[in-house]
Amino acid sequence: MDKLVIISAILFIVADVFALASLGNPEWVISQDYGDMKFGLTKQCQTIYGRSPICMPPSLCPEWKITLTFIIIGIACLTMTCFFLLYSLKKVAMLKVARWTAFVGMVVFCIAALIFPTGFYVEEIGGEPYKLPDSVSIGTSYIMFIMSIFLTIVSLLFAGKICLPMLYV
Known part of the structure; x- marks a missing residue:
């Protein structure tokens, strides 16, 4: 069981x-208008005529502020889950706490993924909620965040279906 928990x-x-990597990278939304603009939740960068990019803190719309808050809560939940799982090696009952903490993290990640596209209406992007213009695309940071959600779900299923039944043996 120890190997499964690890x-x-x-x-x-x-x-x-x-x-964490998706938050640190400004490539959540990439626009080809006005030079090469990369919008992130923690910074935005612009590259003009092949020069080195100029990065600055973004002025986030309310939807993206909520998304950022939910992602930070989700990261905290996943971090606590890791500690609870390691502590469960000494106290097996902590597996349930870890599972519920991970579930909360998964839920806030999913809510963040649903809220983020509602911010596409901002002037710099020029889209509508859930609809980007043709010259704008989703970047690698958003894809990394979606991968994080996928891995959280897989991890949660693994912890719930494989590790947790060991409590009742």
Whole structure:
């Protein structure tokens, strides 16, 4: 059982790293208008005529502020889940706490993924909620965040279906 718990913790750590990396990278939305603009939740960068990019803190719309808050809460939940899983090696009952903490993290990640596209209406992007203009695309940071959600779900299923039944043996 110890190996299964460690594997589950590693999967949660990888999901946590993907979520952190997506926040650190400004490529959530990429626009080809006005030079090469990259919009992120923690910074936005612009490259003009092949020069080095100029990055600055973004002025986020309310929807993206909520998305950022939910992602930070989700990262905190995944981090606590990892600690609870490691602590469960000494106290097996902590597996349930870890599972519920991971579930909360998964829920806030999913809510963040649903709220984020509602901010496409901002002037710099020029779209509508859930609809980007043709010259704008989703960047690698958003894809990393979606991968983080996927890994969280896989990790949660692994912890719930494989590790947790060991409590009743």
